[in-house]
Amino acid sequence: MILTHPDHDHLFGLLEVLKRYEIRNILWTGVIKNTAELEEWKKLIEQEGANIIIAEAGQRIDLSENIYLSIIYPFENLEGQGTKYINDTSIVAEMVFNDISFLFTGDISKKIEKQLVDKYIDLDTDILKVAHHGSKTSSCLEFIEAVSPDIAVISVGENRWGHPNQEVLENFQQFNIEILITRELGDIKVISDGNNWKQF
Numbered sequence: 127m128i129l130t131h132p133d134h135d136h137l138f139g140l141l142e143v144l145k146r147y148e149i150r151n152i153l154w155t156g157v158i159k160n161t162a163e164l165e166e167w168k169k170l171i172e173q174e175g176a177n178i179i180i181a182e183a184g185q186r187i188d189l190s191e192n193i194y195l196s197i198i199y200p201f202e203n204l205e206g207q208g209t210k211y212i213n214d215t216s217i218v219a220e221m222v223f224n225d226i227s228f229l230f231t232g233d234i235s236k237k238i239e240k241q242l243v244d245k246y247i248d249l250d251t252d253i254l255k256v257a258h259h260g261s262k263t264s265s266c267l268e269f270i271e272a273v274s275p276d277i278a279v280i281s282v283g284e285n286r287w288g289h290p291n292q293e294v295l296e297n298f299q300q301f302n303i304e305i306l307i308t309r310e311l312g313d314i315k316v317i318s319d320g321n322n323w324k325q326f
């Protein structure tokens with residue numbers, strides 16, 4: 127289980143998952159936010175008896191023989207730290223399965239996207255989970271160009287903030303990247319054998 131950052135829309139559902147399922151491995155940043163939800167999270171993950179990993183760039187977590195998760199952000203261990211910009215503490219991870227890779231970006235802003243472009247020579251990924259529900263605060267052109275995914279997946283429902291932002295959609299279209307939106311398609315499933323992938 128991965129908690130990218132402890133905002134309500136990312137944390138709330140995981141509390142139910144923890145109650146209902148037995149989780150063996152939990153990856154989060156340990157970042158502090160003063161909410162009852164996060165207190166419950168801390169209590170539940172302690173009770174779960176799971177292996178708890180504090181995410182930090184440079185970690186490689188083997189998921190199976192040919193699949194691993196590479197943590198590329200946050201750049202340092204944030205355990206016990208508080209911040210006003212909780213979105214910018216989101217875990218960014220690349221999942222690699224032989225030739226095929228997926229980039230998960232949480233809710234990072236353009237500022238962090240630019241830092242990633244500066245720090246990593248190769249961000250090229252096949253499938254991108256677009257940052258922050260397609261909001262205008264994310265998906266700058268430099269980042270889209272560096273990642274140059276085949277498809278961009280936007281996880282978003284009905285909301286009052288206007289996500290996904292029209293300009294963001296145009297940024298992806300400019301690079302001929304196919305956009306898939308959960309609000310229109312429901313669950314988006316990508317299946318891969320490590321050489322090719324298929325979406326349905």
Ligand SMILES: [Zn+2]
Nearest residue numbers: 135136233258
């Ligand atoms: Zn979010």
